[in-house]
Every structure is written in structure tokens, then in C-alpha cells.
Amino acid sequence: MIRAAHHERWILPVSLGAAWLLAIAPLPPAAVWLWPNWPALVVTYWGLETGRLLGLRLVFGLGLTLDLLRGGLLGQHALRLTILAFLIGQFRHRIRFHETLTQALAVLALLLNDRFIELLILLARGRGWPPAAFWLAPLAGALVWPWVFLVLDRWRDRSRARTAR
Amino acid sequence: MNTPAARVHAENTGRTAWMIGLGLAALLLMSVDHRGHYLDRVRSASVTLALPLYHAWSWPAKRLAALAERLSSRTELLAELDRLRARELELNAELLRYAALAAENAELRRLLAARRMHDFTAVHGEILSVGLDPAAQRVIIDRGAADGIMPGQPVLDASGVFGQIDWTAPGDAAVILLSDPDHALPAQVERNGQRTVVQGTGNPHRLVMRDLPANSDIRIGDRLVTSGLGGHFPAGLPIATIDAIERSSGSGFLSVSAKPAAALDRSRAVLVLRDPAAGQP
Numbered sequence: 001m002i003r004a005a006h007h008e009r010w011i012l013p014v015s016l017g018a019a020w021l022l023a024i025a026p027l028p029p030a031a032v033w034l035w036p037n038w039p040a041l042v043v044t045y046w047g048l049e050t051g052r053l054l055g056l057r058l059v060f061g062l063g064l065t066l067d068l069l070r071g072g073l074l075g076q077h078a079l080r081l082t083i084l085a086f087l088i089g090q091f092r093h094r095i096r097f098h099e100t101l102t103q104a105l106a107v108l109a110l111l112l113n114d115r116f117i118e119l120l121i122l123l124a125r126g127r128g129w130p131p132a133a134f135w136l137a138p139l140a141g142a143l144v145w146p147w148v149f150l151v152l153d154r155w156r157d158r159s160r161a162r163t164a165r
Numbered sequence: 166m167n168t169p170a171a172r173v174h175a176e177n178t179g180r181t182a183w184m185i186g187l188g189l190a191a192l193l194l195m196s197v198d199h200r201g202h203y204l205d206r207v208r209s210a211s212v213t214l215a216l217p218l219y220h221a222w223s224w225p226a227k228r229l230a231a232l233a234e235r236l237s238s239r240t241e242l243l244a245e246l247d248r249l250r251a252r253e254l255e256l257n258a259e260l261l262r263y264a265a266l267a268a269e270n271a272e273l274r275r276l277l278a279a280r281r282m283h284d285f286t287a288v289h290g291e292i293l294s295v296g297l298d299p300a301a302q303r304v305i306i307d308r309g310a311a312d313g314i315m316p317g318q319p320v321l322d323a324s325g326v327f328g329q330i331d332w333t334a335p336g337d338a339a340v341i342l343l344s345d346p347d348h349a350l351p352a353q354v355e356r357n358g359q360r361t362v363v364q365g366t367g368n369p370h371r372l373v374m375r376d377l378p379a380n381s382d383i384r385i386g387d388r389l390v391t392s393g394l395g396g397h398f399p400a401g402l403p404i405a406t407i408d409a410i411e412r413s414s415g416s417g418f419l420s421v422s423a424k425p426a427a428a429l430d431r432s433r434a435v436l437v438l439r440d441p442a443a444g445q446p
Contacts, residue, residue, distance in 0.1 A: 021218060021221070021222075023296070024218065024219070024222060024295050024296050024297065025222060025295075025296050026222050026223070026226055026294035026295050026296050027296050029430055029431075032296070032299060035296075056180065056183045056184060056187055057183065057187065060187045060190075060191070063191075068207075068208065068211040068212065068215065069215050069218065070296075070297055070298040070301070071208070071212065071297040071298055071301045071303050071339070072297070072298030072300055072301045073195050073198050073199060073298075073300070073301075074194050074195065074197075074198040074204055074207075074208070075190075075191040075192070075193075075194030075195040075198065076191075076195060078187070078190075078191045078194070079187075079188060079191035079192065079195070082184065082187050082188065082191065083184070083188070086180065086181075086184040089180055121195065122300060125199055125300075126346070127300060127346065127367045128366075128367065
């Protein structure tokens with residue numbers, strides 16, 4: 001049992017690392033607004049599945065690393081990811097046991113809320129309104145959510161089965 | 166007191182308290198970062214740590230481009246070579262003319278006491294393919310302090326002013342784009358020498374000037390060049406072309422916007438101008 005948990009512990013940092021790396025992927029200008037918010041998706045997965053493993057303080061720290069990595073306003077991702085983790089903590093039991101499609105809708109709502117906070121920060125900095133395509137990334141995120149969920153779930157199942165053997 | 170319900174309640178209150186605390190901390194951090202350059206040192210230190218990750222993305226992109234080049238056919242390459250040879254000849258001829266003009270120009274500039282272009286030496290740099298925050302208006306290039314690059318140095322692309330060096334790491338440097346809202350560049354109208362300051366808007370296709378009086382002699386299509394004031398840039402580099410002038414009746418100033426000469430969102434290669442005469446800016 002302890003060994004299984006130990007094995008699983010690798011999946012958390014590796015999946016977070018992959019999401020952080022995807023967040024700085026070089027994109028053609030047309031794809032910038034379509035690229036899903038991978039860090040938010042992975043934080044959502046772990047928040048729903050394990051609840052306590054990703055505490056608010058840890059998420060805040062992770063958000064800061066993302067801010068530094070992307071070179072944006074310091075504290076922006078920290079705020080957005082912490083709010084995301086907080087909301088997931090509040091609604092976890094309501095979202096978790098739904099089928100994937102309903103879950104994707106809940107994820108869409110969370111991602112739209114996240115984008116809305118980003119918009120507020122942009123406006124507060126006097127950067128003006130982003131193009132309408134700004135709102136496409138949450139949709140793309142909700143569309144890839146079932147696959148993110150499946151891939152991470154399968155991976156955890158397999159590592160659990162391997163250690164049980 | 167220690168019932169499960171009470172425990173859950175206490176846990177929730179704790180979470181909410183942490184959320185508020187961390188939220189305030191984030192807001193404080195953002196406003197400090199937005200106000201000034203207090204966190205620049207933190208940022209350049211952390212980006213130095215992140216550079217391997219940037220290169221991790223940039224390397225395959227570069228390899229892919231190299232592969233595409235290798236796969237292009239021999240005839241295409243020969244045609245390219247012919248084109249480049251012809252271009253070199255043209256440039257050589259132009260260079261001869263330039264040498265004579267430069268001597269004449271140096272004489273005139275000495276009279277005006279402006280910075281001379283040939284005081285500067287250029288370093289070629291390539292922009293790393295990495296997706297930074299679009300609101301940050303920065304790119305990373307593969308040349309750094311080890312190549313003599315220092316904050317404040319001008320950065321150009323093939324068609325005009327691209328930006329300025331923001332901070333440096335030993336092997337890399339960040340360039341603040343001309344279009345960053347925090348970036349302002351002393352400029353003049355090429356046609357009549359009218360001085361102004363060009364500011365970024367966050368949009369790579371639009372720059373603005375807010376300091377031109379309502380009676381300024383300025384037209385759509387006027388070209389803006391660096392004025393050489395401010396010390397970092399040599400005079401006469403193309404910056405932008407004016408594409409809209411709005412006369413608002415209320416204020417005494419025009420609202421002028423211009424289209425940058427450089428391809429701020431597309432260029433892959435840039436030149437950094439080093440000034441051997443200058444120390445740390």
C-alpha cells in the first residue's frame with residue numbers, strides 16, 4: 001500500500017512538469033488563442049482525484065514557478081491556479097462522480113472563470129480588450145479534458161497494478 | 166467539538182482563510198511587479214534557471230528547420246545561391262557608395278554631436294522558439310553577456326528597430342519589444358525632423374505617439390526614425406510609418422498611431438548593436 005503510494009508520487013510531478021513544459025510550447029501566432037491551459041487541466045485532475053495532495057499553498061508556489069517560466073506578471077498564475085484549486089476543493093464531491101461529459105462542462109466553467117480573472121488582470125494593467133479568440137482556449141481545454149483525465153487515470157491504474165503484482 | 170462535521174467545518178474555514186491570504190499575497194506581488202522593476206533581479210535569476218527548458222523547445226524547432234533545408238532540392242539551393250551572389254554584388258556596389266557617404270556624414274554628424282551609426286558593432290542573434298506570455302512582450306535571444314550584450318542595447322531586425330535588451334544571462338538575453346506599453350523611444354519624423362516619443366500598445370502592429378501638439382506638421386505615410394536622443398540608439402534607424410492621425414477637439418494633442426517597420430511578431434533573426442565606447446548604461 002505504501003509502495004503503491006510511493007510509485008504514484010512520481011506521476012504527480014511528471015504530469016505537472018509536462019503541463020508546465022506545454023505551457024511554454026512555441027506556437028504559430030494563429031494557435032496562441034487555441035492552446036489549452038494545460039497547467040489548469042492537470043491541477044484540476046489532481047484536485048478532483050486526490051483533494052489533499054495539492055494544497056492551496058503548494059498550488060500557489062507552483063503558480064509562481066509558472067509565472068517565472070512564462071515571463072509574465074509575477075503572481076498572475078499563482079492567483080489563478082490558487083482560485084482554481086480552491087473552487088475544486090469546494091465543489092470536488094459534486095463534480096467528481098459525474099460522467100466524463102458532465103465533468104467536461106464543469107471544467108469548462110472553471111476554465112472560463114480562470115480566463116475571466118486573466119481578463120480582469122489585463123484590463124487592470126490597462127492592456128485593453130483581447131480579441132474574441134481569447135475565449136477559445138477554455139473551449140479547447142474542455143474538449144481535451146476527457147483525454148487528459150483518461151491518460152492520467154490509466155497511468156495511475158497501471159502503476160498501481162504494477163506495484164500490486 | 167471533535168465531531169466529523171465540526172472538523173470538516175474547521176477545515177473549510179482554514180481553506181477559505183488561506184485562499185484569502187494567498188489571494189492578497191498574489192495581488193500585492195502583481196501590483197509590485199506592475200509598478201516598477203523591483204522584481205527584475207528575481208526574474209533574471211529565475212529565467213536563467215528556466216533557460217534549459219526554453220532551449221529544450223527551441224532545439225527541436227531549429228533541427229526541424231535545418232532538416233527542411235537539407236531536404237530542399239539541389240536545384241533550389243543553386244537558384245538560392247545565384248540569387249544571393251547577385252545580391253552580394255549589389256550590396257558591394259552599395260557599400261562603395263556608402264563609404265563615401267559615411268565620410269561625409271561623419272563630418273556633418275560631428276557638427277551636430279549626434280551618435281554615429283558606425284560607432285556600433287552588430288552581433289547577430291536568433292530568437293528562441295518558446296511560448297512566453299503574450300502580454301509580456303519579450304523574446305529571448307541566443308546571445309548574452311558573454312557576447313558583450315548589455316541591458317539597453319538596441320535590437321534591430323532586417324527592416325527596422327525591433328526593441329531593446331532588457332536583461333542578460335551569460336549565454337542568452339531578453340529583448341523588450343518596441344510594442345511593449347512600458348517601452349518609449351525618442352523618434353523624429355524623417356521628412357521634417359519633428360521630435361516625438363513612440364510608445365508601444367501591447368499590439369505588435371500598432372505604436373502610438375501622444376506628445377504631438379495639435380498643430381504639428383505630420384501626415385499619414387510619414388516615416389519615423391530614431392532621433393539618437395536618449396543615447397542608446399544611433400540616429401536614423403527606421404521605426405514605423407504613420408497610418409492614422411486623430412484630432413480630438415478636447416485636448417491640445419494629436420492621437421497618432423503608426424505601423425512598426427520591423428516584423429515584431431514574425432522575425433526569427435535580429436541584430437544587437439554594441440557600442441564599444443559605452444560602459445554599463
